[in-house]
Amino acid sequence: MRFLASTSGLLSVISILYATATASTDDQPLTAVPALVSQRYCAGDAETFSVWLRMRMTYSNRTDRTVILDKEIGKAWYGVIVARNLEDLNSGKYEYNPNIDWFFADKDQLPKKPSLAAPGPDFAILPPGKTFESEVDPSVVTQYENAKDVAGAIRSGTHIFQMQLSAWNRPGLPSEYEKSWAQKGQIVTGLIKTEPIEIRVPPNPKVENECK
Numbered sequence: 001m002r003f004l005a006s007t008s009g010l011l012s013v014i015s016i017l018y019a020t021a022t023a024s025t026d027d028q029p030l031t032a033v034p035a036l037v038s039q040r041y042c043a044g045d046a047e048t049f050s051v052w053l054r055m056r057m058t059y060s061n062r063t064d065r066t067v068i069l070d071k072e073i074g075k076a077w078y079g080v081i082v083a084r085n086l087e088d089l090n091s092g093k094y095e096y097n098p099n100i101d102w103f104f105a106d107k108d109q110l111p112k113k114p115s116l117a118a119p120g121p122d123f124a125i126l127p128p129g130k131t132f133e134s135e136v137d138p139s140v141v142t143q144y145e146n147a148k149d150v151a152g153a154i155r156s157g158t159h160i161f162q163m164q165l166s167a168w169n170r171p172g173l174p175s176e177y178e179k180s181w182a183q184k185g186q187i188v189t190g191l192i193k194t195e196p197i198e199i200r201v202p203p204n205p206k207v208e209n210e211c212k
């Protein structure tokens with residue numbers, strides 16, 4: 001199981017992220033279109049709860065060449081941003097943009113180092129226009145209805161949600177594999193930004209005490 005928390009300096013961080021530059025949907029090799037599968041509300045503290053979102057992502061190769069995509073995309077690292085509307089999102093005016101620490105328990109099964117010879121079944125080979133689907137489970141901290149604003153939490157209502165997903169999630173750098181995998185395609189690296197999606201959070205929903 002993967003745990004995450006807002007940066008506080010109290011937690012040690014294991015960094016698997018290959019690139020941290022902000023990606024633009026216009027210059028990335030894939031389009032990433034989310035669809036909301038389910039939504040749950042999980043108990044937090046006296047002031048907040050978490051909205052757990054299950055998203056099905058459809059990745060499409062928008063280039064004129066074959067690409068190699070890690071099927072574990074977003075499993076080692078992802079970022080979440082929430083804005084009140086599309087205009088605020090496009091202008092960088094976010095109501096939720098946490099700096100997240102990622103750390104792992106001993107029982108976690110981290111992505112394995114791939115073979116240098118060729119990409120294995122853990123990778124999707126996508127010719128131009130082809131797609132791959134997977135699911136990711138992000139969450140957003142939300143405050144209960146009251147007059148006080150809680151730092152680091154959104155309020156109920158309609159919001160615009162977007163993610164950035166780490167494309168390479170394996171030990172080592174993708175540059176180690178570029179030459180030997182070149183006949184299969186070009187490795188997708190860096191961050192992939194999803195298309196925005198609307199989410200709706202009801203006021204004071206019934207929350208689950210134990211979310212798994």
